Amino acid sequence: MNGEELTEQETALYDRQIRVWGVDAQRRLSKSHVFVSGLKGTAVEFCKNIVLAGVGSLVLNDDNPATGEALAANFLIPFDENMGGEGSLAELCCDSLKDFNPMVHVSVEKGDLSTFGVDFFEKFDVVVISCCSLAAKKSVNEKCRKLSKRVAFYTVDCRDSCGEIFVDLQNYSYAKKKVDETVQCQLQYPSFEEAIAIPWRSLPRRVAKLYFAMRVVERFEDVEKRRPGETSIADLPNVMKLRNELCLAHSLNESQIPDSLLERLVVSTKEFPPVSAVLGESSARLFEVIKAISGKGDPLKNFFFFDAVDGKGVIEDISTS
Amino acid sequence: MEHLSAIKGAKVLMVGAGGIGCELLKTLALSGFQDIHIIDMDTIEVSNLNRQFLFRQSHVGQSKAKVAREAVLRFRPQISITPYHANVKDSDFNVDFFKQFSVVLNGLDNLDARRHVNRLCLAADVPLVESGTTGFLGQVTVHIKGRTECYECQPKPAPKTYPVCTITSTPSKFVHCIVWAKDLLFAKLFGDKNQDNDLNVRSNDSASSSDHSEDVFERKKDEDFEQYAKRIYDHVFGHNIESALSNEETWKNRNKPRPIYVKDVLSDEIQQNGNVDKTPATDNSSMLSAMAYLGLKNPQDIWSLKENSRVFFAALKLFFSKRQKEIGNLSFDKDDHLAVEFVTAAANIRAASFGIPLHSLFEAKGIAGNIVHAVATTNAIIAGLIVIEAIKVLQNDSKSCRMTYCLEHPSRKMLLMPVEPFEPNKACYVCSETPLVLEVNTHRAKLRDVVEKIVTSKLGMNLPLITHGSGLLYEVGDDLEEDMVANYAANLEKVLSELPYAITGGTMIQVEDLQQELVCNINIKHREEFDEEKEPDGMVLHGWTQAPAAENKDTATSSSNNGASTSSTSTTLVPTDMEEDDELTILETGIETIAAGKKRKLSDVSNSETPIPTDDKRAKKIAEHAEDDVVVMLDDEKKNSR
Ligand SMILES: [Zn+2]
Numbered sequence: 024m025n026g027e028e029l030t031e032q033e034t035a036l037y038d039r040q041i042r043v044w045g046v047d048a049q050r051r052l053s054k055s056h057v058f059v060s061g062l063k064g065t066a067v068e069f070c071k072n073i074v075l076a077g078v079g080s081l082v083l084n085d086d087n088p089a090t091g092e093a094l095a096a097n098f099l100i101p102f103d104e105n106m107g108g109e110g111s112l113a114e115l116c117c118d119s120l121k122d123f124n125p126m127v128h129v130s131v132e133k134g135d136l137s138t139f140g141v142d143f144f145e146k147f148d149v150v151v152i153s154c155c156s157l158a159a160k161k162s163v164n165e166k167c168r169k170l171s172k173r174v175a176f177y178t179v180d181c182r183d184s185c186g187e188i189f190v191d192l193q194n195y196s197y198a199k200k201k202v203d204e205t206v207q208c209q210l211q212y213p214s215f216e217e218a219i220a221i222p223w224r225s226l227p228r229r230v231a232k233l234y235f236a237m238r239v240v241e242r243f244e245d246v247e248k249r250r251p252g253e254t255s256i257a258d259l260p261n262v263m264k265l266r267n268e269l270c271l272a273h274s275l276n277e278s279q280i281p282d283s284l285l286e287r288l289v290v291s292t293k294e295f296p297p298v299s300a301v302l303g304e305s306s307a308r309l310f311e312v313i314k315a316i317s318g319k320g321d322p323l324k325n326f327f328f329f330d331a332v333d334g335k336g337v338i339e340d341i342s343t344s
Numbered sequence: 345m346e347h348l349s350a351i352k353g354a355k356v357l358m359v360g361a362g363g364i365g366c367e368l369l370k371t372l373a374l375s376g377f378q379d380i381h382i383i384d385m386d387t388i389e390v391s392n393l394n395r396q397f398l399f400r401q402s403h404v405g406q407s408k409a410k411v412a413r414e415a416v417l418r419f420r421p422q423i424s425i426t427p428y429h430a431n432v433k434d435s436d437f438n439v440d441f442f443k444q445f446s447v448v449l450n451g452l453d454n455l456d457a458r459r460h461v462n463r464l465c466l467a468a469d470v471p472l473v474e475s476g477t478t479g480f481l482g483q484v485t486v487h488i489k490g491r492t493e494c495y496e497c498q499p500k501p502a503p504k505t506y507p508v509c510t511i512t513s514t515p516s517k518f519v520h521c522i523v524w525a526k527d528l529l530f531a532k533l534f535g536d537k538n539q540d541n542d543l544n545v546r547s548n549d550s551a552s553s554s555d556h557s558e559d560v561f562e563r564k565k566d567e568d569f570e571q572y573a574k575r576i577y578d579h580v581f582g583h584n585i586e587s588a589l590s591n592e593e594t595w596k597n598r599n600k601p602r603p604i605y606v607k608d609v610l611s612d613e614i615q616q617n618g619n620v621d622k623t624p625a626t627d628n629s630s631m632l633s634a635m636a637y638l639g640l641k642n643p644q645d646i647w648s649l650k651e652n653s654r655v656f657f658a659a660l661k662l663f664f665s666k667r668q669k670e671i672g673n674l675s676f677d678k679d680d681h682l683a684v685e686f687v688t689a690a691a692n693i694r695a696a697s698f699g700i701p702l703h704s705l706f707e708a709k710g711i712a713g714n715i716v717h718a719v720a721t722t723n724a725i726i727a728g729l730i731v732i733e734a735i736k737v738l739q740n741d742s743k744s745c746r747m748t749y750c751l752e753h754p755s756r757k758m759l760l761m762p763v764e765p766f767e768p769n770k771a772c773y774v775c776s777e778t779p780l781v782l783e784v785n786t787h788r789a790k791l792r793d794v795v796e797k798i799v800t801s802k803l804g805m806n807l808p809l810i811t812h813g814s815g816l817l818y819e820v821g822d823d824l825e826e827d828m829v830a831n832y833a834a835n836l837e838k839v840l841s842e843l844p845y846a847i848t849g850g851t852m853i854q855v856e857d858l859q860q861e862l863v864c865n866i867n868i869k870h871r872e873e874f875d876e877e878k879e880p881d882g883m884v885l886h887g888w889t890q891a892p893a894a895e896n897k898d899t900a901t902s903s904s905n906n907g908a909s910t911s912s913t914s915t916t917l918v919p920t921d922m923e924e925d926d927e928l929t930i931l932e933t934g935i936e937t938i939a940a941g942k943k944r945k946l947s948d949v950s951n952s953e954t955p956i957p958t959d960d961k962r963a964k965k966i967a968e969h970a971e972d973d974v975v976v977m978l979d980d981e982k983k984n985s986r
Binding site: 102 | 367390644722724746
């Protein structure tokens with residue numbers, strides 16, 4: 024028991040989930056420190072859940088003002104007719120989240136994500152970024168990897184009725200229970216940069232098409248210096264052109280990235296709330312599974328895709344090994 | 345987004361504002377739904393707070409439906425949410441009520457209510473999106489009359505039942521001890537004295553001592569409390585075991601239990617145990633705790649036999665000294681802390697007697713309290729999927745509707761697995777008009793037996809009406825004439841063949857629920873004998889879609905115990921989180937089959953303890969669908985590009 028027992032209050036509050044994953048897991052959960060940047064609908068779902076589940080602390084980062092569109096997908100911020108200028112998204116979400124579970128320490132870190140140095144991330148066990156540029160994803164991921172301790176890195180993105188989760192647990196070892204023995208397993212995760220650099224031809228057959236489509240759009244936004252989600256129907260011809268170039272370079276059949284899928288990603292960039300719920304909660308769940316339940320199945324490696332159109336939630340292992 | 349107009353114009357009914365309900369209401373509001381009605385009879389409890397995120401500590405005790413509405417209006421004040429703090433089975437929620445909705449979304453936690461809503465949706469011809477979760481598993485299904493199967497087209501596994509002798513005489517698992525402590529001992533000591541109770545059922549003829557034992561639970565005039573408590577302890581854990589041991593036959597192939605008496609465990613201690621008056625005075629009976637009184641802190645700890653005995657006495661004492669008024673009409677409630685303590689201690693002492701491993705209060709509470717294991721993320725994912733399916737239904741795009749399973753471990757790379765819905769089952773007595781067959785001894789069974797064992801419990805009817813030819817035999821309702829009520833009451837006590845419109849072999853009766861607008865025809869087949877072990881109801885209903893229970897095997901041979909048990913209470917309901925769990929049992933077999941890539945495995949499963957009659961076909965379909973994946977994707981893309 025390590026001499027640290029859950030308090031009576033904790034046992035009562037977390038009763039139902041302890042029944043699923045046990046006391047030790049709950050204790051581990053309550054010692055983990057999490058950073059989340061980019062507070063749109065999907066990330067907000069994630070935050071809600073890890074706060075309810077009882078993580079140790081949560082630091083929020085998003086200096087954007089709480090304007091109409093940001094509010095539309097956010098159930099953490101009370102509606103106010105005179106909204107505007109009353110604090111950043113992170114600040115407003117922080118107030119609500121604190122209220123969700125007084126036992127979790129929730130705070131705000133102001134500033135641009137790209138300005139945070141390697142040392143900044145040392146405080147955390149888990150770093151989650153959402154709605155970020157390609158450059159930001161690569162750079163934050165690299166900073167996490169430079170630390171001597173292992174910091175789990177996640178990206179979560181939702182566009183229209185589909186989305187993607189990426190996970191980097193670096194070098195992850197875990198105990199796995201076989202019939203009557205426990206074996207130690209090792210998983211080697213690639214960084215985001217390494218993963219997306221893998222030639223498309225060498226990926227397993229029938230990889231989710233969404234993987235390729237997301238790479239095309241991400242690349243387009245990067246080249247055109249757009250903010251994430253800053254695309255419209257007018258961009259479609261250029262996005263398709265980029266698709267063709269990439270497919271040629273990777274010798275992949277263009278039909279693997281259908282026009283219709285690209286159109287959805289480019290045109291309606293808004294998060295569709297039920298899909299945000301599925302994605303945000305799936306990421307919270309993957310996080311819980313990894314943090315909490317060792318020895319029960321393998322942790323996710325390393326992409327998760329969901330598309331409401333076909334209804335599938337698929338895990339893809341996109342790594343060299 | 346073309347779905348916006350469909351969403352804006354929709355009027356939806358949510359049933360349940362609990363784990364799934366909170367998430368669902370939030371996601372509906374964010375997705376742009378404008379007119380949401382929500383029914384839930386429950387009030388908020390502390391253990392809801394970790395996942396039912398619309399609720400706070402300060403809301404404990406208030407209506408879930410009402411508090412959920414207020415919480416959502418805080419971020420979406422423009423929309424209309426109508427809460428009903430009521431039971432969905434109330435007569436106000438009739439077919440006309442259901443007809444006003446475009447779609448009904450279920451976030452329920454029990455089979456009974458699910459069946460009821462299913463019938464109303466069928467009668468009102470309103471599509472139903474149904475859901476359930478257990479731990480990391482969950483599922484969403486779509487039920488559209490005439491197009492897809494209804495909720496009751498497939499067998500719903502029965503709640504586990506145990507022969508009464510397993511509970512009273514030959515427990516082999518901890519759950520048996522819990523059932524004994526909760527349904528027999530607790531009920532005997534604190535519940536309604538007039539209820540039948542098998543606590544003293546013995547394995548052999550013990551007429552002489554059973555007369556005597558009738559009085560054991562009555563506190564004698566001027567009897568000192570210590571004396572009384574010790575007498576109960578010695579009787580249930582000592583003498584009862586002793587007399588069970590006297591039946592050698594029972595223990596031929598079993599380990600003999602050990603009688604436990606107070607003197608062996610506690611010596612003189614209980615007398616010195618101070619008095620309960622030193623516990624803080626409180627009016628709130630839910631705050632009373634034997635653990636606190638004894639200085640036991642951690643509910644995860646497994647207490648020793650001695651500690652369990654001390655908890656037993658302390659809890660008994662607190663009940664008799666502080667909650668005297670409630671005695672005689674208490675029933676077990678998992679949120680009644682003192683009751684949980686008492687049941688845990690009693691079950692553990694019994695377990696010790698039978699060499700069954702002891703359990704912590706935390707574990708015992710889970711077993712006794714019918715607690716559904718829940719994780720917030722699963723509920724939220726399922727709620728998102730419900731909204732996605734609801735939108736398809738509202739766009740009249742029922743062809744793209746899917747049943748979706750949320751899995752704990754990926755199967756064919758999928759954590760969320762969509763499957764094409766099944767067609768209605770032509771033999772389903774709920775959504776098609778296939779008659780049922782009832783085998784019954786028409787010269788011995790009373791109408792009451794048919795009403796209680798068949799109409800209410802198996803057919804799940806709420807307000808039944810039974811007719812035979814043109815004659816009305818039985819009816820339930822608020823607006824009945826007095827003489828009719830008397831007439832029906834008299835009918836209940838009559839044997840079937842002696843009713844005014846005699847029910848005999850070869851006749852057909854009609855059973856109808858006016859609220860559910862469900863009519864079932866039942867063909868009667870006379871049969872003389874029934875097997876008490878295998879057919880404890882004394883009658884058998886065919887064509888009814890509930891899978892047989894699994895558990896009875898280990899005691900099937902102990903027929904020597906039967907003489908003493910009364911047929912009216914020959915089985916005891918065991919509290920497991922059956923509804924949500926059991927559906928998922930079916931699911932898991934299906935999925936396992938796919939994951940292992942060998943369909944054979946399933947037949948092993950269906951030949952095993954739990955017969956799942958139609959599952960083979962279903963699992964195959966799931967497997968085929970999963971293999972199909974390329975085709976499915978192309979299909980959907982075509983649709984999308986249009
Ligand atoms: Zn049916």
